[in-house]
Amino acid sequence: MLTELEINNFAFETIPTISVDCVIFGYDNSMLKMLVRREFIPMDGKIHVEWKLPGNQVRRTENIDETASRILKEQTGLENIFVKQFMVFSDPNRLKTRPQDFEWIKPRLKDERVITVGFYSLVNLSDVDNSTLVEDANWANAYEVTELMFDHNEIFDEALKKLRYDLLHDPLVFELLPEKFTLTQMQKLYEAIFNVSFDKRNYRRKVNKMTYLIPLDEIQTGVSHKPARLYSFDRDIYEKTRTERFDFRV
């Protein structure tokens, strides 16, 4: 029989040699952003300032999706957000390519060899209460990512590739849009993530065929131009009408 303390200790205990790193994408004002964390590393008599992806170790009681959701909650305060694993990074020297990186992580390790699972996630920045954002966190422009610790630039590159692929095949856009949105907001979001631009008429013809995009009896307010109609996404209709060969490409 375990005491309550022992049970708690077990619940929070992490397993060695594996971790989870998250690329958290956010969208705001036509810009695609990503969350990075700052670390101060004292070494050789000076303080190194470095940036990294948020990450953590895996607890004995959770699967890796739960680890990723936990990281997301810690960093953004948000729960029930879509997270998706996309690749494992396992270079035996991945923690040791730069001395300051290893200096930072050494006291946190149970084993010097750690394999990490990359996750990406999508949040709507208007949902994030930036006043509660962890102090050393920052939303960086996803197209101007600076040098990150460890293999985190490689992890980011793969995340962006996978995000783009998945957006073409799953209704992920709606994770980033508000409940009610205009067709132009939706178009701008695709354009930001793919760094391209679409013809408005062709774009609208295409999305008008999507039966799960519901036109509401409601229009924009507070804009100094012709107000646009609002739409919402009906996940039930989407699930019922999606076909095996469905191509979400816009």
Next chain:
Amino acid sequence: MLTELEINNFAFETIPTISVDCVIFGYDNSMLKMLVRREFIPMDGKIHVEWKLPGNQVRRTENIDETASRILKEQTGLENIFVKQFMVFSDPNRLKTRPQDFEWIKPRLKDERVITVGFYSLVNLSDVDNSTLVEDANWANAYEVTELMFDHNEIFDEALKKLRYDLLHDPLVFELLPEKFTLTQMQKLYEAIFNVSFDKRNYRRKVNKMTYLIPLDEIQTGVSHKPARLYSFDRDIYEKTRTERFDFRV
């Protein structure tokens, strides 16, 4: 200074809490197959006969792709074969859902919690010397997979999904075809893997646009019908002419 023995021990030492499992697909005679291994598990006074995917632990000196290639070499004798990671399986209870599974793996564990990385691979069965095939290994019909140990049925299902997806986007078919092949052999291969059939004329019109499919001045011999022209795959031309939006779909 380490002795040679100590260096060797380190080289073969494996890391805890992570493993690699391989779904090895093989093609032969219009059939898609997969490699499974038999295990005999004595428990409760009887011998359980169970099947599982080939898998192994990760050595301290290798990355997970090297682990997968090593498993492939052990099982099929083949080297330099394409292997691809597709998903991580991390349910905290994945080793314990059936008592006989855990009984088998228990003596092999450094830690009761193991997260596994799923890989798939493709081999041409005419390249495999079946006389050297490990005794307890068997090429099973990929469309009639029986119950496997642990979460290996789930791993297989995901592997087949990923294989099909990748075949539509990368020149993977050529891993399964001989050096020189006919267009019908290629078509039959797609049909076996996707479990569908294509119209011969439409299929040929499509592949004729692929500039990296080189028609040879050579035809089939030893067949009792009009001999077909042989083709080969030119990877250089493929790499040079492939575009971002290229769609390999047939």
Next chain:
DNA sequence: ACAAAAGTGTTTTGGGTACACCCATGT
């Protein structure tokens, strides 16, 4: 009246799909 974004149709081009017959070879 002006600025700013909403909204709307037509034409051209290329790919997907459906469909049936003759050809070259071995036996």
Next chain:
DNA sequence: ACATGGGTGTACCCAAAACACTTTTGT
């Protein structure tokens, strides 16, 4: 001569892409 798979062309439909003007609102 026959059986077997090899090899070919045409017509229809639909989706993608290119392209410009009018409408509605706030200021």
